[in-house]
Amino acid sequence: MTLTADQITAVELRVSNEKKSSAIAYLLFVFIGGFGTHCFYLGKWGRGTVELFSTIFALAALFAGYPGPTALFLAFNGIMFLWDLFSIPRYTRQHSEAVRNRTVSRYFPNAVNT
Known part of the structure; x- marks a missing residue:
């Protein structure tokens, strides 16, 4: 059984209501990205937690006067930030696809979206 036009409209309405904005994600990334907010x-959540704690450890090492660990954590954060710079659009698409799949399986369990 495939989805009807009304069912597809309902699913896409749900996706548009829960859609995440790449622009907002980039604003969070630029201004407070060191804390994993984007x-x-x-x-x-896992990646955000790693970024948050990595930044906290880098700041703690910096204020404690340990340049080696500070550089290590900042290099790690730099690599993650470069990765995120190009991955944010993919993350927003993945979120929309997850919402779409969850909605179809929850409300139309016998339907196959083709």
Whole structure:
């Protein structure tokens, strides 16, 4: 059984209501990205937690006067930020696809979206 036009409209309405904005994610990334806020916004809780704690450890090492660990954590954050710079659009698409799949399976369990 495939989805009817009304069912597809209902699913896409749900997707548009829960859609995450790449622009907002990039604003969070630019202004407070060191704390993983853009990852939390996009539902990447594990990655956001890693970025948050990495930044906290880098700041703690900096204030404690340990340049080696500070450089290590900042290099790690830099690599993650470069990755995120190009991955935010993919993360928003993944979120929309997850909402779409969850909605179809929850409300139309016998339907196959073709």
